[in-house]
Amino acid sequence: MSTPFYVSPQQAMADRAEYARKGIARGRSLVVLQYADGIVFVGENPSRALHKFSEIYDRIGFAAAGKYNEYENLRIGGVRYADLRGYTYDRDDVTARGLANVYAQTLGTIFSSAGEKPYEVELVVAEVGETPEGDQIYRLPHDGSIVDEHGSVAVGGNAEQISTFLDQRHQDGMTLSEALKLAVQGLSRDTNGSEREIPAERLEVAVLDRTRPQQRKFKRIAGRQLSRLLTAEGAAATTEAESDAVSDESSSDD
Amino acid sequence: MEANPRSTGRLPAAFLTPGSSSFMDFLSEHQPEMLPGNRQLPPTQGVIEAPHGTTIVSVTFPGGVVLAGDRRATMGNVIAQRDIEKVFPADEYSAVGIAGTAGLAVEMVKLFQLELEHFEKVEGAQLSLEGKANRLSTMIRSNLGMAMQGLAVVPLFAGYDVDREKGRIFSYDVTGGRSEEHGFAATGSGSVFARGAMKKLYRENLTEEQATTLVVQALYDAADDDSATGGPDVARRIFPIVTVITDDGFRRLTDDESAEIARSILERRLEQPDGPRAALL
Numbered sequence: 001m002s003t004p005f006y007v008s009p010q011q012a013m014a015d016r017a018e019y020a021r022k023g024i025a026r027g028r029s030l031v032v033l034q035y036a037d038g039i040v041f042v043g044e045n046p047s048r049a050l051h052k053f054s055e056i057y058d059r060i061g062f063a064a065a066g067k068y069n070e071y072e073n074l075r076i077g078g079v080r081y082a083d084l085r086g087y088t089y090d091r092d093d094v095t096a097r098g099l100a101n102v103y104a105q106t107l108g109t110i111f112s113s114a115g116e117k118p119y120e121v122e123l124v125v126a127e128v129g130e131t132p133e134g135d136q137i138y139r140l141p142h143d144g145s146i147v148d149e150h151g152s153v154a155v156g157g158n159a160e161q162i163s164t165f166l167d168q169r170h171q172d173g174m175t176l177s178e179a180l181k182l183a184v185q186g187l188s189r190d191t192n193g194s195e196r197e198i199p200a201e202r203l204e205v206a207v208l209d210r211t212r213p214q215q216r217k218f219k220r221i222a223g224r225q226l227s228r229l230l231t232a233e234g235a236a237a238t239t240e241a242e243s244d245a246v247s248d249e250s251s252s253d254d
Numbered sequence: 255m256e257a258n259p260r261s262t263g264r265l266p267a268a269f270l271t272p273g274s275s276s277f278m279d280f281l282s283e284h285q286p287e288m289l290p291g292n293r294q295l296p297p298t299q300g301v302i303e304a305p306h307g308t309t310i311v312s313v314t315f316p317g318g319v320v321l322a323g324d325r326r327a328t329m330g331n332v333i334a335q336r337d338i339e340k341v342f343p344a345d346e347y348s349a350v351g352i353a354g355t356a357g358l359a360v361e362m363v364k365l366f367q368l369e370l371e372h373f374e375k376v377e378g379a380q381l382s383l384e385g386k387a388n389r390l391s392t393m394i395r396s397n398l399g400m401a402m403q404g405l406a407v408v409p410l411f412a413g414y415d416v417d418r419e420k421g422r423i424f425s426y427d428v429t430g431g432r433s434e435e436h437g438f439a440a441t442g443s444g445s446v447f448a449r450g451a452m453k454k455l456y457r458e459n460l461t462e463e464q465a466t467t468l469v470v471q472a473l474y475d476a477a478d479d480d481s482a483t484g485g486p487d488v489a490r491r492i493f494p495i496v497t498v499i500t501d502d503g504f505r506r507l508t509d510d511e512s513a514e515i516a517r518s519i520l521e522r523r524l525e526q527p528d529g530p531r532a533a534l535l
Contacts, residue, residue: 051378076272077269081269
């Protein structure tokens with residue numbers, strides 16, 4: 001038997017992180033933004049059936065970038081965790097913080113166990129509160145760390161650039177239409193800084209809407225409702241975002 | 255046990271194993287003791303005393319279905335609760351009303367609601383109405399052991415079938431046997447009287463308003479002849495629970511709406527205690 005080469009722990013971890021990051025970067029980025037009535041998830045997704053966003057529980061939504069089979073597995077695990085917890089205790093005892101912790105532990109264990117391949121996924125767990133101050137957004141990178149985010153967050157290959165773009169322009173109390181347009185502007189920026197157009201049919205959009213009368217606040221937005229929101233004339237609050245050189249691509253979406 | 259849901263550690267392997275979209279299947283593999291059907295019962299002498307829910311009625315009309323229940327729970331000859339709720343939404347397009355042992359029935363409804371919601375979240379699509387009705391069958395069957403000891407749960411399941419675009423009603427027996435009912439159905443101790451009333455009042459072209467009135471008439475007649483069924487309680491302002499399911503989804507009438515129906519029926523009964531009359535021929 002040949003003697004195994006010595007690899008320092010630092011090097012091993014760096015290699016694993018590099019591997020996971022490359023996998024994530026192959027997929028498209030997605031963004032999650034707070035708006036006045038809740039939290040909106042926006043991503044480019046040519047598939048109608050394989051979702052990047054989904055409902056976990058009453059007020060909790062899930063978004064993922066990276067390898068589909070891996071995040072789908074985590075999503076179902078999360079639904080099982082939430083449903084079991086709600087069944088054991090009460091629906092109010094299911095929280096995004098608890099779920100994010102479980103995901104962080106799971107991703108962290110997988111990342112640092114030598115026997116397993118690291119997951120090539122980056123997750124967002126969001127919970128809509130009674131008021132915007134009660135909203136919670138957690139970003140979970142591949143290594144099991146956990147980041148508490150506010151306002152806007154982007155995950156995926158091009159996340160850093162989009163994050164910077166959104167951070168500069170996102171404001172509290174935006175309408176859904178404004179937040180959605182800003183998100184699409186962010187997603188349309190390529191790594192090299194150029195713009196491309198994302199037609200409405202390729203967008204996957206979902207919201208956690210605190211004004212929904214139902215107990216379950218998650219809702220997908222598609223079809224006519226989506227095009228209406230994308231073409232709606234923005235209120236005064238958008239002026240700052242649009243004063244940038246960025247042209248308003250939403251008007252050419254239909 | 256590693257299944258401890260309070261633990262904030264890594265998700266146990268069972269959570270990440272691809273498998274069934276059913277929450278009950280997941281529980282039976284992961285924490286079988288949580289399933290009501292797997293509970294070990296000590297041998298008991300005679301019938302266990304526990305509060306019982308009584309009468310549930312349901313009627314279809316073009317475009318939907320109405321499901322309603324009285325508010326009384328009894329334990330032997332004692333009224334255990336005057337304002338119990340026995341009609342629940344199962345999901346957006348269906349509802350379940352329960353007669354029988356109240357504690358077990360409420361637990362069964364909770365698990366049934368979760369089962370439908372879990373499937374919907376995992377699969378991204380709703381079960382068919384038929385599928386939902388079958389799922390409820392399985393749950394009743396798993397309660398058979400308890401039913402043999404007198405703790406039976408006999409639900410009535412009603413829903414709007416979005417594929418066939420009409421309201422449908424399913425009734426069950428204690429063994430989980432299910433049958434689709436056409437027009438109207440009732441379950442519970444007052445059901446014989448309620449069914450008699452509905453048989454005389456039912457027509458195929460009822461409006462939604464007429465259908466909600468019909469079920470309250472039927473509940474009144476059940477309460478009239480069955481001591482375990484509660485009539486409208488004007489003094490305490492406790493009125494029957496009436497729910498309507500159409501293509502707009504599930505809606506429970508507000509207390510004011512059901513009070514209004516109950517009051518108008520009460521007023522008419524002061525003049526005509528036996529209620530509306532059907533033509534003799």
